[in-house]
Amino acid sequence: MRRPSLRVLSITTIAAFCVSLSLVFFYAPIEAEEGFLQKIFYLHVPLAIVTLCGFVIGGLCAIAHLRTRDQRWDLRSYVAIHMSLIFGVAVLITGSIWARGSWGHWWVWSEPTLVSFLIIMLLYATYQPLRFAIEDPERQARYASVFAITAGAFVPMNFLAVRLSASYLHPRVLGSSSNLPASMGFTFLVSLVAIALLFATLCSYELAAKRTRILLKARSRILGYQS
């Protein structure tokens, strides 16, 4: 199967974002309880979903790396986790802004969703120091894969644990108790697609850049040139 080129992916992402923002601000109705502040959810929740999926994808790529010993899978795993960390920072900031507007506090320690997400972020914050503390590339890739698989398995377990917990202070967008109107649900789905496309595009750029740098380094070494 032919992969879409970076240009096509980028244009699709920009178009999806334009549609998503138009729907958020001009189509989706203002929520009765939250008011205009609820518009943050069209950004915050898709970002959180894509971030958590990115961590899981990183784990799946790591499994593929350990099975095949193909370095490309390790690179994919690294890029997925790297990008998820960046998206995760955006999740924490947008969530804090929403919490400030809604609850009057930037952070609420008694709220399981917030704290569990922070735990996941702190766990993955150790991924890069662990990875780059090992000099041997093969060992580095192997250790990073083991970490990615373990942490990747922790993500859905953590999500389920929070869902099953008693406190439901954090608003639910998706789930059995959700009764999102069709217009809001549609806007949310388009936003989710836009954020997922952005994730895929940035991952593709990062992968292309990394592959080019690896090729360049190898070529320099073969030719014995110094930069």
Added chain:
Amino acid sequence: MNPLATTLPEHSNDGYVAAAYIVFFAIVLIYVAIMAVRLGRVERKVRDLSAQEREKERETV
């Protein structure tokens, strides 16, 4: 589509919404800028490598 007047901000919370979207786009822009700088470095290396290669070829000729 809903009329514009019913979906435009009328609440005191619109600053938070603007802040959240601005922060998100700022993060993406910073990341893209870092990528552009790194790409520039790679381009420079490719140019250096090509120049060195040409030089070596000229020397052998």
